[in-house]
Structure formats: structure tokens, C-alpha cells
Amino acid sequence: MTLTRQIELAQEAGIRTHHFHGGLRLRHHKKVSCQVAVERPPLPELLVVPLLQHAGDVTEPLVAVGDNVLKGQQIGQCQPCAAVHSPVSGTVEAIEERPMSHPSGQPGPCVVIRPDGNEQWVNLNPLGDWLNASSDSLIMQMQNCGLAGLGGAVFPTHAKTLDGRDRKTHTLILNGVECEPYISCDEMLMREQPGKIILGARILRRALGAERVVIAIEDQMGVVEMALTGSAEFAESENISVVKVPTIYPEGGERQLIQVLTGLQVPAGGRPSDLGLVCQNVATAAAVAEAVTEGRPLIERYVTVTGNGISHPRNFKALFGTPVSHLVDCCGGYTADVARLVVGGPMMGYPLDSDSAPVVKASNCVLALSARDIAAPQPEMPCIRCGECARVCPALLLPQQLHLQIKNELWKPVEEYGLSACIECGCCDYVCPSHIPLVDWFRYGKGELRKQALENEATELARKRFEEREARLLGLKHQRAEKMKHRKQMLNDKTMQQDRIRASIQRAESKGKRKPDEQTGGQTDDA
């Protein structure tokens, strides 16, 4: 049975035909931030745009301090990753290290822009007739507009599309399954701009050369389904379907969603394109539509500002570089019992030390937790081998084994037990009765494995260079020995000696003859 047929059947039956292992049913906490329509907050005083918004090498700034920039002007470039654009028109006030939204809490290079309030756009270059545009030009447009996956991983969209096209993708999956509690930015986007998402899906489908689009949403999102299927774009599009999947965390994970929709598992170490599938976030699709039909670069995104620590939780369409504190102020500020600020959801987010950090391409949610949401710090107890973690692990790993191996630095078994397949969803952490911070251990372990891989690379390089140098020195030694041997031979050989004497006499004679010529030559030159 083909994949498309499977999905059709599942849809007709109104049920899913597959499920993934483990997962948790969590309280949603989403309604609270979906009460008001999404608006753009007023311009902040300063915007701090990090040059590094995705994994990869540092982006080079294209502007200098004091430059005037226009809204949408490219200010950072980075060849293999996505471009960075100015979110406003204004003046570059500084290019310096500032706190970034990053789990490390370390500062990074940022362009600080003071908006002039004119909101003057740079000349935009939309692809007018995208229906007839080539896949290459569509992908080029995505790259120029700095598009990256807005689900949180910020993988450059053009690279994913290129990979999917080259590996014969048949189905594009749009991920609208926002499974983490509290986060509602994708839900609001799907409610408010369903047409744009479907347009973006069609453009992506064309760029990929795929046949079908499946938009996956949670079964609790009734309003969203109505919005999507009720839009004019949906009515005029073919081969686009909306599939509801049950709400089980972490169903929004790419691999889990694919397993639920198709029953197929993406191979460990592989990508969805191995199965002819490409998965994109719905917000990425909307950004693709804006980039292609309007030529607008990626300079803003939907951000949820929520939690019991926020007075009036809601969603914003915020420019990149907007400080988190500005968004919180626009929500009426913090409540009295605010305790902790988190970027992302409660399961996978990371704590933010300072609310001066800016909104970036990866920030889907700013979560302010109040004291009553957070349990008192618990001491870590020994693992009692209850196996709860393995029961909930959606990646089918054995967290308790991995934890012990990492703790004892047994890196070879850690690799063999598939640590790299961990999606850091936090389910094992959540159920662990011994309060072991399993995901922290796994992240540490992944870092160590990466470090070892880099070290091995460096070691190999050093070995190669050492061996080459040894070979070169040996070659030089041989050469010198050869020369010495040759000279000795010449000293011993009588006829060669005489040849040399004759040759030097000849040289001396010819030199004596040539000399007067050279002198006259010199005189004529002087004259």
C-alpha cells in the first residue's frame, strides 16, 4: 500500500493507523494565550539582532557602525547557512557581543539597530510568476530571504528543500502539531493566516517536486481545521489534506509525526528524505509564501508570551531583535510570583538568565513560570531501575542504561546504545521518580561525543602532518646523502676530475673574452 493511500485511508476512517512508542499526555495550557488576536507590538527602542541564529559558523556582518539600514536589508551573511536581515529601518548603533537567546547563556556577536520609525523597506524582489518558476529559482529565493525552520531547530530551509528535491520527495508534511504545553504560536498562525500556509505549502511542493501535501494538526484543534479547510486557497488546491493526530507529547517531533502518519520509522542517523518525505513547520511554509510572492525576507515571527508569571498572556508577531522584556511589558508585565523565564516550552526549553535577550528565528515561546509551577529542587537519588523512562521514550532508547554509561564515561557503549537518536524531549526526565536530570546527562553525553569526534579529526590531522613531515625530512636526508656520495665519487674518479678542470679553464677563458664586450655594452647604455 502506498504512503498516500495509507494517509487517505486514515483520513477517511477518521482514525490514525499508527502510533509511536511512549510519549506523555500533558495538560495543554494553551487556551490562555489564544484569547486575543495576534498583533505586532510597538517598535522597541533598540533591536539587537544576533548574527548567529542557527548552528554553524559565525555569520559575517555586512554593515558597519553608523550605517543607515533599510527594513529587510541583508546585514549578515553565512554561506552554508541562512542570511540575516535588518528587521527595521534605522541606524546601526553597535556591532558587539551581547547576551543571546542560547542555552549556553554566553554572549555572541549582535548588530544593534536604533529604529528611525519610518519603516522604510528595501527594494523587494518577489518571484512574480512562481507557478512557472524553476525549482532552483524558488530555492535561491528561500536562501536569499534567510528562511530557516521556525519549529525550533532553525535548519536552513533552502538546504532542506535542496536535499529533499535531490532525493525524490513525494510527500511534503507540514507540521502543525504543536505538542509542547503552553506554546500556541503555530495554532494562532494557522487560525489567522491559513491561506498563506497553504500557498507556502504549494510553493514548497513545487520546489521539492513532490506530489502531495499533508498538513498535520492536533485533534484538539477544531478551530484550526475549520480555518485551514475553509480557506479559499484550500478549495482551489489539489492533493492537500489536513490530518488530525492525537495529542500525545512529543508528537510534533519530526520522526514521531512521520511514524504516526505513515507507520514508517526514519532510520537512525538518517533523514526523512530517506523515506521520500520532507517535514516543514507551518510557520516556515507561511514564511516561504511571503518570501516568494512578496519577496519579504524573514524578519519576524509569531511568538507566544505566556505562563503564570505573565499578567496577560498572548501571541505577538515580533521582529527579530526585539528584547524579551519589551514583549513582556506589552503583556502587562510580570505577575508578582514570577520565578523563572524559559525560552521554548516547559519540556524542551532552556532557562534565560536575562530578559534583555532578543527574539530570534528559533524563539517560538517565552514562558514565565510562577513559583507554584516549579517544584522545589529535589536531590538526585540513585536509579532504582524502574524502567519508567524506557516506557515513555519515543526514540525507543534505554535512558537508564545510557545514564549509567555516560556517568561512567563509557563512550563506546553510549554510541552503541544510540544516544545520537535521543531527541531530548524530556519525557524520561519528567517521569523519573529519582529526580535524575536525564536529559541534561544526555545533552552532556552528546557534547562529549561531538567533542571526541572533533578531537579524533584533529588527531588524525596531526598524525598526517607529522608523518608527512617525517617523510619530507627523510627525503631531504636521502638527498643530502646522495649529493655527498656523488661528490665523493667525483673526487675519486680521475677522468671526471680532468673533465672538470678542463671545463673550468674553458669557463675562465670565455669569461676573459666576454668581459670587454660587456664593458662596451655598459658604456653604450650609459651614453
Added chain:
Amino acid sequence: MLISVLILSALGVAFGLGLGWAALRFRVDSDPVVDRIDALLPQTQCAQCGYPGCRPYAEAISRDEADINQCPPGGDAGIRALADLLGREAKPLNPENGEETSKTVVLIDEARCIGCTLCIQACPVDAIVGAAKLMHTVIKSECTGCNLCLPPCPVDCIDIIKAETKPPRWLRPRPNSALEKVVLQ
């Protein structure tokens, strides 16, 4: 009796020829034990073990001339790996060879460099670029941190610096206590 002797001799000759042929056909040029020891050494080529590089040290270990605890950059982990490979008992690092330190690289103070090329000749991995009477510089990504360039420098213009890590290469610290966990009501 005679037949069995003949059969056994014929078999002996046949197997002997077979083994002789195999010894020629499948001859191993380099000593595989040396390769495996060398693969476990950190390739800093720092000569702190008393041999002029990692491979010479590996050869010395395989000949039983050197002990397995003479490599400071490899540290305890390296000694453990060697002990595992060679089926020996792991032992602490020999303090005569140095101490285990975190990874460093060197930096040439270009204002003070006189261009003598002595460090270039000392570098075991060709990680220093420069020419006579011209300023030298270290290729940071190729530097192994062996510090062999320090003693020959006549003007002392080479400094040891820490190898750096930035967000893209940022690694999570080892967890030491349970963090506050978020409870969802």
C-alpha cells in the same frame, strides 16, 4: 604403516607449502600492534614521553622498552585505553614525564618575533608559517599544543594560550545536581 607415514608426510609438505605461500601473500608490512597503539595516542608529538613523537613511542611500547604511563597529554584515559589494549594493569601517569593539563595552543607575539625560523624547525606538525627575517605565525587549528617551539625561541615571543570554545562549539557541562523541575498541573 608405510602408507600412513607417506600420507602424513605428504600432508605436512602440502600444509607447509600452503603456509609458506600465505606468509608471502598476506604479509603485513607494518606491525599492527604499533598501529593500534599509535591510534590511541593523542598525536601531540610533544616528546614528553622521551621519544621523538607518538609513533616512535608506540614502537617503543610494542618492543616493551617504554611503559604505558609516559604520555601526559593522553592522561589517565589514554593510559586506561592502552592498558585495555595490551592487557596490562593501568597505572598512574609517571610524574617524570609531566602532568595532565587541559588543551592549549601557542600564540606568537608578532611584534616581538625576529623571524629566526627556529620554531618552524622545531614544530613537529608544520603548524608554524613564516620565513627567515619575516614574521612567523601559528596556524591555530593545526597546533597540537606540544610547546616544542618554546625552548628554541631566542626572544621568548611564544605564549601558551587556552584553546577556545564559543557557542557553536559550546559543550554542556556535566550535570552535578538535579535542577528545579517544571511541574505541569
